[in-house]
Amino acid sequence: MSRNRDPRGRLQREGLLANHYRQGSVFTPELAATVSLGPDDTVRDQVPNLLWILGIVLLDGDDGIRKFCHLQKQFISKCREAGCDPDIARLDGQLSTLAAFGSEHQRILEECIEELGSDEVLATGVLGRALSQYPDAPGTWLFENSDDFVIEDIEFIRDCIISYCVSDHVSGIVRLPSLTWLLLTGKLSGPPAFFELIKEYVDDEVISPLLPSMLRSFNLAERQMQQVRDAMAWDEGIEWAKIFWRTNLTLSQCAVEVHTESADLSNSSDEDMASRPVVSGNLLEVLNEHYQLFIDKAIVQHDYIDLYDPSCHEVVCGLVERSFRLAATWAQYPELWNGVYSNFVQRTLIENTIRLKWMGIQEGDIFGKFQEYGRGKQKLHLEMLRDISRSYSEMGIEMPTSTAELLEQYERDIGFQEEYALPVNVGNFEQVNLRQMAQEADVMDIYRTTYQLTSGVAHCEWEFLEHYEMTRCLEPLHRWHMLPLADHMPPTLEFGFLLQNQFQRLIKIALDVLDRHSN
Secondary structure: OOOOOOOOOEEOOOOOOOOEEEEOOEEEEHHHHHOOOOOOOHHHHOHHHHHHHHHHHHHHHHHHHHHHHHHHHHHHHHHHHOOOOOOOOOOOOOHHHHOOOOHHHHHHHHHHHHHHOOHHHHOOHHHHHHHOOOOOOOOOOOOOOOOOOOHHHHHHHHHHHHHHHHOHHHHHHOOHHHHHHHHHOOOOOOOHHHHHHHHHHHHOOOOOOOHHHHHHHHHHHHHHHHHHHOHHHHHHHHHHHHHHHHHHHHHOOOOOOOOOOOOOHHHOOHHHHHHHHHHHHHHHHHHHHHHHHHHHHHHHOHHHOOOOOOHHHHHHHHHHHHHHHHHHHHHOOHHHOOHHHHHHHHHHHHHHHHHHHHHHOOOOOHHHHHHHHHHHHHHHHHHHHHHHHHHHHHOOOOOOHHHHHHHHHHHHHHOHHHHHHOOOOOOOHHHOOHHHHHHHOOOHHHHHHHHHHHHHHHOOOHHHHHHHOEEEOOOHHHOOOEEEOOOOOOOOOHHHHHHHHHHHHHHHHHHHHHHHOOO
8 A cells, every 4th residue: 555645535636526535435525534524513513502692692683792792801800800710611602611610600700791781681581491491401500590481482592593594694693702702811813903803893894794704614613623622511512402402392393384285186276187187198199109110110120130149129129118118107197297206217218228228339149148147137036936945844834825936937937957057147237337338328418417316216315305205394493304295296297208208219229229230
């Protein structure tokens, strides 16, 4: 191994994933491969700890941030006068850091808030009442805490979360107390212009939109330093976040968008209902026309059939027949014309199109090898069924009738002679995957734009489960988690036209292959 090998992997300089480091099949963005970013879900991991500052901003806007910065300055001054180390009690606006305050630091902070005359903003009772519903909530000693909890208190926390998520300004500016604390305690230095920018941000129409982005960038770096400098404090914040989100499930119900239409297709508009059978009929007619065109040529034109080696004709006809049956069956049920179901049919047509185009440009007995590959898999399945039969016999259990009949069918179809002559290939056909076929056959357009997308549906990858099967809970206190859709997905007639176009392309390629391999 080269000593100069980059542990991050190989940097991709071109292509869709340029500036990503590749390790095996994983491509990681350059920043993430270079720096450990830690948790990247700020709503999940940091917002619960910022509820105090978010509440202040919600009640008093930017003026509330100013008041908090004055509170920090006065707190540091009074701690030093009283001989208390302000570093022991970090006043950066995070709830979890309030848990580290001793009795003397608590007294000083409460005194500072009283002198500033901002009790309503800086130690709001509504936040304390809301936090009282969460077990082990940090910093509740500071806030007015009573048993008079009402549902509006949770509404206040919900509004805090919403303001963070919908306002770029709020999501950036709530990080300011973390920065000002480091500045006031002498732990951060920089050019004077930077600090002047912070001082003037609220009143300057040009500067104000820029600072939140700067603060988010600073927060990313400061978060990394905190994890190294005080891993325990970081872990405490994460533990509080877990308590917060998990408790919310008991404080509020999931909320999903309610559709007035039921799953019954009869509730659709008259125009839409009327158009479906028409479109379905037209689609079936077009599919039949192209299929019949193929059959007329493939069967009637004798040059297409080589009785000495009919493998090309057999394979092409088999793939076309399978594609037509799937497409024609699907075309009769417009209610299935949506991304969930149509992609399965579309994927089969595209796969058959790519395979046909690739096989058509190969030299040698490629179609015979394709058939041999399939028969070899059939032989493997026969051995699996025999193994199952032996297992039943050893256990003294009678094999199910359906399994016994399937075993007999496989033994009959393969035959004694072929069974002992057939090789079994457990890899890809011709050791070439579909992507390589598409590249060699110059049909990467449909592979990249359509096949890969439809494959994700067929393999139930999360991207498509999220899109087709799930819906968002509309409750901010639930962090917009996802729930089963539990609703009818309306059909999209355009899927029919997509399938029609793909079938036409398949028929053209199939006829081209027969032309090329005709006698």
